[in-house]
Amino acid sequence: MRNLVRYIISRTLMTIPMVLILLTIIFVVLRLMPGDPVSAMLGGHAPEKVIEQKREQLGLNRPMYIQYADYIWKVCHLDLGESMVLQQEVTEAISDKLPATIELTTFGMLITLVLGIFLGAYAADKRRTMRDSAIRLYGIVVYCIPVYWLGLMLQLVFGIWLDWFPIAGRTGARIFPSDFENTGFYLIDTLLMRDWTAFGDVLLHLVLPAFTLGLTLSGIFVRLTRANMLDVLKADYILAAESRGIGHGTIVYRHALKNAFIPILTMMGLQVALLMAGAILTETTFSWPGMGRLLLERIYLRDYPTIQGVIIVFALMVAFISLLVDIIYAIVDPRIRY
């Protein structure tokens, strides 16, 4: 156990250079972009003097390396600074939007895992049959469908034609988040307040975006699960279990799937980047007020501190989830020692 703790600490320290590199790239990219927060705010026709004044006030007239050193120094003190465009702390803007993204990605991932792992295991069990081929085809096709288009198609069919689900936002017109907002996770908030109408409404709004995200990613997991299950099903202990007369279903879905799960878990960590990218696009399609929308809005406004803050949070999320995966890995498979 102490080894695990030491491992977790060293892994956490290893994320620092990663975040720093990404931050540096983004810092430089932002400063090289045409336009800056001042021109985005004041428009192109403000008098020279006003522009100069504003630039000085925001510290944009200093040499770039000084701005960089200053920013890194602040970040080390966990201070993400203040937005250059709006009167708002960056941490505030992020904590406002982050729960929406986490809610969406969590449910998306859940749908992916259930769908991907079950279909993959089933295909491996029925290998070389029509059903297997159909599931493999599903895996390939679904991977190639852009997440934003899938979102639009689900909107069209289930939102507009069938009118079962709302197609935009996190809540309906008659539900006011201010009535229950507490943690920002609306599902939890409404549960805590025992506001069942609001809970139902929030859940209903989550269905289409979560399925959009979940379906798109499920293709990879179908393929992974199938490949790993095929390997496991060839193992001697499966034959041994069969010869002992254990039911086929028990062997496939309990013995084999458990053993195939470890490599799947490793891959899960690598899919986080895809999950985040998918979330950004899904948020745009469904007007979901999360981190992706925040990022895009602020890129148009050239709001440097907020964009950098969002990047840091995304990088930390990626690092955190891969760390989490590693820890689960160690718990699931006692053979792994760090």
Next chain:
Amino acid sequence: MNYSMARGLARPIRFFAGMGRKYGVEWWILCVGALIIIAILAMAFFSPFIAPFDPYRQDAGPQLAAPGGPYLMGTDNLQRDVWSRIVFGSQTILRVSVLAAVISSFFGILLGLISGYAGGAVDRSLSLVMDAVYVFPGLILAIALAAMFGPGVLNITFAVAVIYIPTYFRLVRGQTLAIKQELYVEAARAIGAGSFTILGKYIFPNVIATTVVVFTLNVADAIMIEAALTYLGLGLPPSIVDWGMDLAMGKKYLPSGVWWLVTFPGMMISLLALGFTMLGEGLAEILNPRLLER
């Protein structure tokens, strides 16, 4: 005459059937993928002959006409013909995604060779940067780059290319590390071959084979990223016909039940990505059965 034509046809048929028996489903996956790509390539090359209207013409038909009659896929809000825009749009997406994959493979392979061969501090620092970019969501980086470069075909190509460099880098670096230890490389060094010769003549030819599959799958990814960027309104000026931009434009009319403006461009993006993915999957199974299992 007839006799020789039958003989001429028999050969390719026998070849295809033979390959099908040898490799099974994978061969047919490869063929379907190749067919899709060829069809869309033809669309891009012969656009003016295939499209019934000028893609920019704003009086091609009534506003927002449903598919049917002379308008195979309907018309948009500016009275332009959707099918003609699809045909011409194939040029943009193919150009951007293939060129992006070429650029990123060039830099990725080059840096991977250098890093794997040189080792030491060069290798460590390059790997650190590449790994940081690799695990980070590529789309976010591409968004920032596309915003930095501003709209333009070459600009979006570079924005897409940058995020895939680490993919090639990691693959090539790993292989270079392994090949470096081989006896024939040591023999080359013993007879006095310089680093440049060893990299170019001994290591590079062994590395290139595996990158073929990655390249094909990379094009598929680049297609979706390109369309994603233009869907978000980044990357291309409105004067260029592009599937992603048409999708974003059609999105506004979706709530009023106008389905054809989003259905067709999206379908084409998926189909093109599917073509390259199937080609890549088929190639992977045939060239190296264990590559994709990982």
